Amino acid sequence: MKALVRDRYLSHEGSVQIKDIEKPHVKDDDVLVRVRAASAKPWGWDLPAIMQSIDRIIGRFHEPKPHVPGLNFAGEVEAVGKNVTRFQPGAAVFGSAEGALAEYVSANEKALAPKPSNLTFAEAATVAMPGATALQAVRKGQVTSEDRVLVVGASGGVGVFAVQLAKAVGAEVTGVCSTRNLDLVRSLGADHAIDYTKQDFTRAGQRYDAILDMAGNHTLSELRQALRPDGTLVMVGQAGIPVSEQSWFKALTRWLRAVMWSTFSRRKLVALIPTKIRQDLLQGLTDAIEADTLIPIVTATFPLDEAPAAIEQLEEGRGRAQVVIKFST
Numbered sequence: 001m002k003a004l005v006r007d008r009y010l011s012h013e014g015s016v017q018i019k020d021i022e023k024p025h026v027k028d029d030d031v032l033v034r035v036r037a038a039s040a041k042p043w044g045w046d047l048p049a050i051m052q053s054i055d056r057i058i059g060r061f062h063e064p065k066p067h068v069p070g071l072n073f074a075g076e077v078e079a080v081g082k083n084v085t086r087f088q089p090g091a092a093v094f095g096s097a098e099g100a101l102a103e104y105v106s107a108n109e110k111a112l113a114p115k116p117s118n119l120t121f122a123e124a125a126t127v128a129m130p131g132a133t134a135l136q137a138v139r140k141g142q143v144t145s146e147d148r149v150l151v152v153g154a155s156g157g158v159g160v161f162a163v164q165l166a167k168a169v170g171a172e173v174t175g176v177c178s179t180r181n182l183d184l185v186r187s188l189g190a191d192h193a194i195d196y197t198k199q200d201f202t203r204a205g206q207r208y209d210a211i212l213d214m215a216g217n218h219t220l221s222e223l224r225q226a227l228r229p230d231g232t233l234v235m236v237g238q239a240g241i242p243v244s245e246q247s248w249f250k251a252l253t254r255w256l257r258a259v260m261w262s263t264f265s266r267r268k269l270v271a272l273i274p275t276k277i278r279q280d281l282l283q284g285l286t287d288a289i290e291a292d293t294l295i296p297i298v299t300a301t302f303p304l305d306e307a308p309a310a311i312e313q314l315e316e317g318r319g320r321a322q323v324v325i326k327f328s329t
C-alpha cells in the first residue's frame with residue numbers, strides 16, 4: 001500500500017515521502033480500514049514536550065526507522081479481527097489510530113465510530129481526537145448556558161470544535177485567534193473574536209467563567225486574572241509556544257502550581273491530559289454532528305501525490321489545522 005513515511009522516528013525533522021510499504025496486520029480486536037481521507041496534521045508534531053525530548057535522546061543511539069504519521073481518519077472497513085462485533089466490511093467509519101496517513105490503517109474497534117451520514121469522508125477525518133479533546137475540555141470547564149467562555153486557539157483543530165460545543169450548551173463564547181482566522185471563528189458562532197496579535201485578553205479587563213486554553217503562553221497568574229472568582233481554567237495545550245521553547249519540566253511545574261492554586265482557591269485550574277479515544281466521546285460528537293450543532297471545518301484538501309508539500313507547509317506554520325489528504329475518491 002502507499003503511505004506517507006517519515007524516516008526519522010517521531011521527529012519534527014526530515015521530510016515526508018510517499019512509499020510502498022506492507023499493509024498493516026489486523027489483530028483480533030482491530031479493524032482494517034481503507035482510508036478515504038486523513039487529517040494532514042500528524043500526531044507526532046504535537047507530542048508533549050517530554051516525549052519530544054525522549055525522542056531526541058533515542059534518536060542519538062538508534063538507526064532511524066520509518067514512521068507513518070497521522071492519527072485522524074475516515075474510510076471504509078476492509079476486514080475485521082475475530083473479536084470485533086460492532087463493524088462489518090463495507091461500513092463507513094471515522095476514528096483515530098497511529099499511522100493514519102496511509103491507504104490502510106488498523107484501528108482498535110473502540111477507537112472507531114460509524115461515520116455520520118451528513119459528513120463527507122474529508123470532514124469526518126478531522127473529527128476524532130481534536131473533537132474528543134474539545135468535548136472533554138468543555139465538560140472539564142463545566143460550561144453551562146449561564147457562562148462566559150473564552151476559547152484560546154479557537155481557529156485550531158481543537159478550538160473549532162470547542163467553540164461550537166460551548167455554543168451548543170448556550171454559553172457566550174469569545175474566541176482567540178490570529179487576524180486571518182477572525183472570520184472563521186465568528187462563522188463558528190463565537191459571539192466575540194479577539195486577535196491575539198493585537199490584543200492581550202488577560203489585559204482587557206474581561207472575566208470569564210471558563211477559559212479553555214490551547215495556547216499555553218500566558219502565566220497562570222495572568223490567566224487567573226481573566227477568570228471569575230469561581231471560574232475554571234482548562235489547560236489543553238501549548239500551541240502558542242514555539243516547539244523549541246517547550247519543555248516537559250516547565251509543563252510539569254506549571255501543572256503542579258495549578259494543582260496547588262486550585263487547592264487554596266475557588267478558581268479551578270485543571271490540566272487536560274491526552275487520553276485514548278473513548279466510545280462515549282465519539283458518541284457525543286456523533287450526536288452533535290447529526291443534530292447539526294457541530295460542523296467540522298475543512299480548509300483544504302490535497303490528493304496523495306501533493307501531500308508531502310501540503311504537510312511541509314503545515315510544518316512551516318502556513319495553512320490551518322483542518323487540512324485533509326484524500327487517499328481515494
Ligand SMILES: NC(=O)c1ccc[n+]([C@@H]2O[C@H](COP(=O)([O-])OP(=O)(O)OC[C@H]3O[C@@H](n4cnc5c(N)ncnc54)[C@H](OP(=O)(O)O)[C@@H]3O)[C@@H](O)[C@H]2O)c1
Nearest residue numbers: 046129130153155156157158177178215237238239240321
Ligand atoms: N489536536 C488534538 O487532537 C490535540 C489533542 C490534545 C492536545 N492537543 C494540544 O492542544 C493544542 C492545540 O492543538 P490544535 O490541534 O488545536 O492546534 P492547531 O490546529 O495548530 O491550532 C492552534 C491554535 O492556537 C492558536 N494560537 C497560536 N498561537 C497563539 C497565541 N500566541 N495566542 C493565542 N492563540 C494562539 C492558533 O491561532 P491561529 O492559527 O489563528 O494563529 C490556533 O487557533 C496543542 O498544543 C496540542 O498539542 C491537541
